[in-house]
Amino acid sequence: MLVVALSWLCSSALVSVSGGKLPEAELKTEVLHRPFICRRKSKYGDMLLVHHDGFFANGTMFYSSRSHGDKQPMWFTLGIREAIKGWDLGLQDMCAGEKRRLVIPPALAYGKEGKGKIPPESTLTFIVEVMEVRNGPRSHESFQEMDLNDDWRLSKDEVKAYLRKEFERHGYPPNDTLHENMTEDIFAKEDTNKDGFLSSREFTYKHDEL
Numbered sequence: 001m002l003v004v005a006l007s008w009l010c011s012s013a014l015v016s017v018s019g020g021k022l023p024e025a026e027l028k029t030e031v032l033h034r035p036f037i038c039r040r041k042s043k044y045g046d047m048l049l050v051h052h053d054g055f056f057a058n059g060t061m062f063y064s065s066r067s068h069g070d071k072q073p074m075w076f077t078l079g080i081r082e083a084i085k086g087w088d089l090g091l092q093d094m095c096a097g098e099k100r101r102l103v104i105p106p107a108l109a110y111g112k113e114g115k116g117k118i119p120p121e122s123t124l125t126f127i128v129e130v131m132e133v134r135n136g137p138r139s140h141e142s143f144q145e146m147d148l149n150d151d152w153r154l155s156k157d158e159v160k161a162y163l164r165k166e167f168e169r170h171g172y173p174p175n176d177t178l179h180e181n182m183t184e185d186i187f188a189k190e191d192t193n194k195d196g197f198l199s200s201r202e203f204t205y206k207h208d209e210l
Contacts (some may be wrong), residue, residue: 015135025107029090030177031100032127042130044079045139048091049132062117084109091128099129134139143203155196159183 042048051073054063065073076082078091085087086104094100106112106121135141146154146162163179190202 008058011035018190023096025105027086027105027108028103029100031095031098033099033129035095035097038098040095040133042078042092042094042133044088044092045136046078047075047134047136048078048094048130049075049134050091051129051131053127055127057125086124087126087128091130094130094133096133098128099127099132102128126165140200143200153198153199154203156183156187159186 014023051065052063053061056059065071076087079088081088084104086102086108088106089108090100090102102125104124104126106123109122109124110120112119112120114122118124143154146158148158148161160176160179160183163182164174164176167174167179187196187198190198192202193199
């Protein structure tokens with residue numbers, strides 16, 4: 001699965017900006033386990049591989065990634081609203097192998113509308129274990145990897161080379177037409193000053209949206 005390339009393409013649509021600021025509801029976070037060795041901690045823009053169990057306020061489990069669905073952990077990008085806001089806030093500064101309990105009020109979960117089996121105004125508890133932490137598609141590390149000539153801006157050729165490498169790394173054959181179309185779409189959305197390059201500022205996530 002082309003996690004990095006696809007996550008990059010959809011990130012613009014996933015980030016939402018709220019109009020007015022309301023008082024922040026309280027998120028309760030408890031560390032259940034932290035590994036002795038921690039090589040890096042999670043930050044906004046990172047991709048996390050997580051197992052999670054979800055519970056209603058009365059203790060009833062409504063989902064477990066270990067027993068429901070395909071019984072596999074899931075990848076998501078921290079800080080761009082791929083998950084509920086309580087996860088974006090509560091899973092910062094985590095190590096691979098760390099486990100936390102998050103008690104998330106409705107305003108940081110599914111709010112007044114609810115979702116699926118989640119009733120409106122539900123306070124939810126999640127037990128989340130981070131299995132792996134990787135640089136996300138908008139991290140400074142990824143930018144430096146893509147910036148082949150170290151000029152602190154990305155050309156279309158550099159972006160196409162990166163997409164080609166990602167396809168090959170994940171076992172997909174190169175597709176120059178697809179890479180060209182993806183690159184044009186990326187630049188149409190992200191090249192805000194229309195100079196034909198992506199600057200570091202244009203490339204990286206804007207974290208003040210959280």
